[in-house]
Each structure stands twice: as structure tokens, then as C-alpha cells.
Amino acid sequence: xxxxxxxxxxxxxxxxxxxxxxxxxxxxxxxxxxxxxxxxxxxxxxxxxxxxxxxxxxxxxxxxxxxxxxxxxxxxxxxxxxxxxxxxxxxxxxxxxxxxxxxxxxxxxxxxxxxxxxxxxxxxxxxxxxxxxxxxxxxxxxxxxxxxxxxxxxxxxxxxxxxxxxxxxxxxxxxxxxxxxxxxxxxxxxxxxxxxxxxxxxxxxxxxxxxxxxxxxxxxxxxx
Numbered sequence: 001x002x003x004x005x006x007x008x009x010x011x012x013x014x015x016x017x018x019x020x021x022x023x024x025x026x027x028x029x030x031x032x033x034x035x036x037x038x039x040x041x042x043x044x045x046x047x048x049x050x051x052x053x054x055x056x057x058x059x060x061x062x063x064x065x066x067x068x069x070x071x072x073x074x075x076x077x078x079x080x081x082x083x084x085x086x087x088x089x090x091x092x093x094x095x096x097x098x099x100x101x102x103x104x105x106x107x108x109x110x111x112x113x114x115x116x117x118x119x120x121x122x123x124x125x126x127x128x129x130x131x132x133x134x135x136x137x138x139x140x141x142x143x144x145x146x147x148x149x150x151x152x153x154x155x156x157x158x159x160x161x162x163x164x165x166x167x168x169x170x171x172x173x174x175x176x177x178x179x180x181x182x183x184x185x186x187x188x189x190x191x192x193x194x195x196x197x198x199x200x201x202x203x204x205x206x207x208x209x210x211x212x213x214x215x216x217x218x219x220x221x222x223x224x
Contacts, residue, residue: 024082026075032067032117034094035075044094045108046085047133049120049201051147051209060212063147070116074107075099086124112136115146120201121168134199141196154208156191163187163200170195175206
């Protein structure tokens, strides 16, 4: 009996095969949701999106640099663990997943909780993950963290934003993509607060997200 129990304990506490290979470190942070690992893989944090940094002729969005710095602070110099999520790769070939801190905390959830990223829904996301991220987002909104004070003050368009229940994106009225939403999936979201609280994220085209360097940005009172 004793020998059998001892054998079970050995199995429970023995190093998991491949555990060392799960350990990763971040070599470069591109923005608030994408990093390059030291092993060469580019990882897109699943279930979140962050303000866009400048690309070519496209200017940076509000809070993009702060979001990038936030991800750097979370990951710099730490041994992390990569966990695949959903489809495994996105359309750009980036690995989709989360990074776990040494204490097991989720980097993606940490970014949302600090108001440096927002929930970005897609079909392959596990529902428990969506619920956890959305709960963190609602808390950050209520506490006025990160970019939320500025974003929640955005003046809503006349008639509200146009939401797509199938994609969980919302559009500025008059956007061509908004006009293509079928009646079954089309809904009205009164303002940005309602849209984000329900797990919708702004569409990339015709986005209401303000640019970096706006007058309103310089007057923000963001909480860390």
C-alpha cells in the first residue's frame, strides 16, 4: 500500500514532459497585443486588441504607446509560459495564445484589467476566457483605468453606433461595412460604454477611436 501511494506521488510531482520547452521569454514588444518571443515566434494575444501604433502613413491611435509600454512592463525579463488558444494561428501567421506570468496570471487579462487593451471577440475563443476577459474589462471601465476615461467620454453619433451581433464589432453610422450588416445581426448601441460593456469592439474601418496627440488626450486623467 505504501509503495503504491509513493508511486502515485512521484507521478503527480514529477516534471511534466516538455515543461521546459513551454518556458518562453519576450524579445520584442510590437504593441499592446503582439510580441516576438526569443525563439522567433510572433505571438498575438488571443481575445484582446490594443490601440494601433503608427503603421506607414497611418498615425498612431490614442494610448497606443502607453499600451505598448504596459505590455513591456508585464513581460520584460520574465520567464513566461505560452498557452495556445483557439485556431492556433491568425491570418497573418502569428501564433494565437496567451502568456502566463510565473505566478500563473494571464498577461492578456492583465492588459485588459489595466485599461491598456480591450476584449476582441472571435468564434474560436473559449467561452470561459471571454467571460473572464469581459469581467476584467467591465471592472477597468468602472474604475476608470487606462484609456477608459477618454474613451467613455467619446460623444456618441446621432442614433448610436451600429453593432454586428455576428462579429461583435461596432461601426460609425455611414460606414460602408455598417451598411452591409443584415437585419438579423444589426443592432444599435447607444454609446461606446454600452458597446464595450457588451463585449463589442470597434471595427477597424471607420473607427471612433481617437488619434494619438489629440487635444483631449493631453487633458486625460488616466489611472494606472
